[in-house]
Amino acid sequence: MDTNVIGASEFIKVFSDGSVERFIPITAPASVDMYNGYKCKDVTIDPLKSITARIFIPTTTDDAMLPIIVYFHGGGFCIGSTTWLGYHHFLGDLSARSKSIVLSVDYRLAPENKLPIAYQDCYTSLIWLSQQKQLESWLQKADLSRVFLSGDSAGGNIAHQVAVTAIRDKECPVIIKGLLPIHPYFGSEKRTELEMKEGSEDEVKSNDMFWKLSIPEGVNRDYYSCNLEKMEVSISEWSRFPNVLIFVAELDFLKERGVIYAEFLKKKGVNVNLIETKDEKHVFHVFRPDLEPARLLQKQMNEFIHSI
Template sequence: MSIIAEAPGYIQVFSDGTVKRFEPEISTASIEPCNGYKSKDVVIDPLKPIFGRMYLPESSVLHQQFPVLVYFHGGGFCIGSTTWLGYHIFLGDLSVASKCIVLSVDYRLAPENRLPTAYEDCYSALEWLINNLEIEPWLKRAYLSQVFLSGDSAGGNIVHQVAIRAIRSEVFCGRLKGLLPIHPYFGSEKRTELEMANGSAGDVEMNDMFWRLSLPRGSNRDYFGCNFENAELSMAEWSLFPAVIVFVAGLDFLKERGVMYAEFLKKKGVKTVKVVEAEEQVHVHHVFHPESEATRLLQSQMSDFINSF
């Protein structure tokens, strides 16, 4: 049995289809207040299964209502979890900074569950919000007329796909106010200048490996979930697209794709599109360094965007 795909320290895929994942440090949820927020794990769909972790900021205002931020973790669609310590700290602190209820989603992973499974699972998390308003106590504090979607890397890609489904839904179209993709993970069969540059071979190889593991069998990188230019939306649907702020990192190999995504949205007539760059930062730095000055700045920028509505 041989290894056919590997991201050292994270995942190994073997020739018989077996997948081995290596989990980094994780954190448990706690309904006891910690650093200004409470957290707890929820079951979104026990049959698939899909899980989530919620964060509720403390408030001195009785019965205060909070906007809701739904967050999708990264990991090339193949790794990652709501339980990873970096995500737990980042999202808990973000809930405090932004005064939002945060729902972090554990969707099913590839290659066992190839795309579009992640998109379907993450959209079902939006449906869970509506269906559990009277069941989940924390959602009684939720102001579901202001819903935001965010995620990093593959999660930033998921943000785009879930938003498309949401604007086609009578339930969510008016509720979805903004998208906050962080270092989004896109691609295409056509290589970009950076991907063809000297010294990029390692990054290209790793990206291609994750796409091979996550794309539907028989698909290439022009699959609509990889190449955002192949999304089939009418101009009327594009006119309903919410405001978007795209976060990119100056030292990130995927920065070029993030900027291209923002320019694409502008050409489609999306009214509010902004790019914010963390100049000296690497890909998903906020997960690896959730308490750094750069992460605090990111949380502040996200909070300003959310609170502008």
């Protein structure tokens, strides 16, 4: 076997024969037993493409219909899963706190499945929601007219692309009311000030590696879904873009990209707000879902969801 490593970080190794080794994190099983105000179970969205998801529902609700949060995990499009312990606890608590149904999607990963496959898989989850509304007992109270797209890092990027697809699909069966990208992952061939700052070399190298592994062969970081300026979205489509609440973290290497994203959307006429979490790093809510900064993030997401 050819074992030459062509891409590596502490989270993933990719070999020249096409094989991939990913680090094995602590995971959490789904449980239909009530825990902390929610319960959850795993579902299959497309068995032929191995697209799965975990549904979280609050256990204390009245007869009102519930908003839906469709969440896309981060990981540079190459790693991550809704089963990871941090995602499990954060999203379960978010479901309970916001009285929302959360559908956390496990899309196919790069480099085995390069972009735009992740976008396609995640849009498929919206179609699945509409098809299962009358079949899946856990979705009986799901309000398909109040769907919110969220995700961290690469998942924030995915949320944007899924929203664009929903706008373009005249037969989209759900209504996207808002986006809540957390520390969104964008890029370009042109470096930001932080990326050129002394001491950022390791983060830049890792960042470049994940983009190289995820985008199609023969393109660079000016690929349409990486570089905001390369996205071909019409004025009419921008006029129908949902409200957006972007979260960035003060100590995050990708903070600039999130701020640029907010400014980009404002120029397009989108109703967008940005919240910065002080003294925190990238995807802190996944690593420490039980601490106060993550609780505050859930509170801010809840307020946004119930303000629309």
